[in-house]
Amino acid sequence: MVNPLIASAEPNAEITLEVVDVVAPALSDTRPVKGYNAKRSSASTKTDTELRDVPQAISVITQDQIKDQSVQSIAEAVRYVPGVQAAQGEGNRDALIFRGNATTGDFFLDGVRDDVQTYRDVYNTDRVEVLKGPNGMIFGRGGAGGAINRVSKEAGWDPISEIQASYGAFDQRRVQVDFGQAINDVAAFRINAVHENSNSYRDGVELKRYGVTPTITIKPTDKTKITLGVEYFKDEHTSDRGVPSMNGAGNSTLKNRP
Incomplete structure (x- = not known):
């Protein structure tokens, strides 16, 4: 007995679809970020990793954000970063407080430690990556609060x-x-x-x-x-520690004050 449904069925004709090429620039932590929303970073793992795959809190201050907010220093860069605030640093060096932990040495430049006690301008910085939490497993010696990694502006073929x-x-x-x-x-x-x-x-x-x-x-x-x-x-x-001194050397002084 022949099933009428099977008998009436015709073999399906083969259909060949045209090849569709999808082209898009690859995301990379070394490419300039457009907008405020960075997708990748190497601050935590020292590898090109998506932020959603990093088991630590990371905030990225992009170049667009630096320009829009007229950021000129590290202290201004972290102004709106949760859990991080700038300290005075005796008026002559960068000093940050990560989640209550003060530090003047957890600074990095392109992943290389930059713990010199000095002021850092961001004129040559493409973006600032703020890693919150212990960083000793990644960078070796480090504080318990977090770390700052500056990514330098890189020469490219776009004028x-x-x-x-x-x-x-x-x-x-x-x-x-x-x-x-x-x-x-x-x-x-x-x-x-x-x-x-x-x-x-x-x-x-x-x-x-x-x-x-x-x-x-x-x-x-x-x-x-x-x-x-x-x-x-x-x-x-002039180093300014907040408290002026009378005729003090190397500090702000009281002048023409009654």
């Missing part, structure tokens, strides 16, 4: 030319330059520079700083990239 100038209260004057372009198909260069000169609402507190950071990127093959860079930064300012 860039920017000049930023600002003038603020107490004669605060600042000029910042960012210029770069391709040399050829294999190499590209970029240079960042800054100059700032300003006073303060307190007598005797002045600062003058300037810096320059040239970088070059060499990419001989698609899987090989060499980035070279050097920074010269000079910071001349």
Whole structure:
């Protein structure tokens, strides 16, 4: 007995679909982030990892956020980061408090420890990665509160030319330059520079700083990239610990006060 349903069924004709190519730029922690929402970071694992796969809290201050908020220092970068606040640092160095733990040494530049007791400008920084929680398993010696990793601006093949100038209260004057372009198909260069000169609402507190950071990127093959860079930064300012001293050396002083 033949089933009429089977008998009436016809063999399905083969259908060949056209090939669909989907092309998109690969996400990477070394590429500039567009907008405020970063997807990847190497601050926690020292590998290119998605933030959702990192078992620690990470906040990323992107380049767009740095520009929109006119961020000029590490203290200003972490202003809206939960659980992190800036301390005074005796007026001449970066000092942060991670979840109640004070530190002046848990700073990194492109994943390399940068624990010099100094002030860090962000004129040559592409983004700031804030890792909260113990970091000894990743970076070796470290504090229990967290760490800051600055990602440097990198030379690329897309031309860039920017000049930023600002003038603020107490004669605060600042000029910042960012210029770069391709040399050829294999190499590209970029240079960042800054100059700032300003006073303060307190007598005797002045600062003058300037810096320059040239970088070059060499990419001989698609899987090989060499980035070279050097920074010269000079910071001349009066240390201000908050309490003035009469005729004190190396500190803000009382002048023309009754």
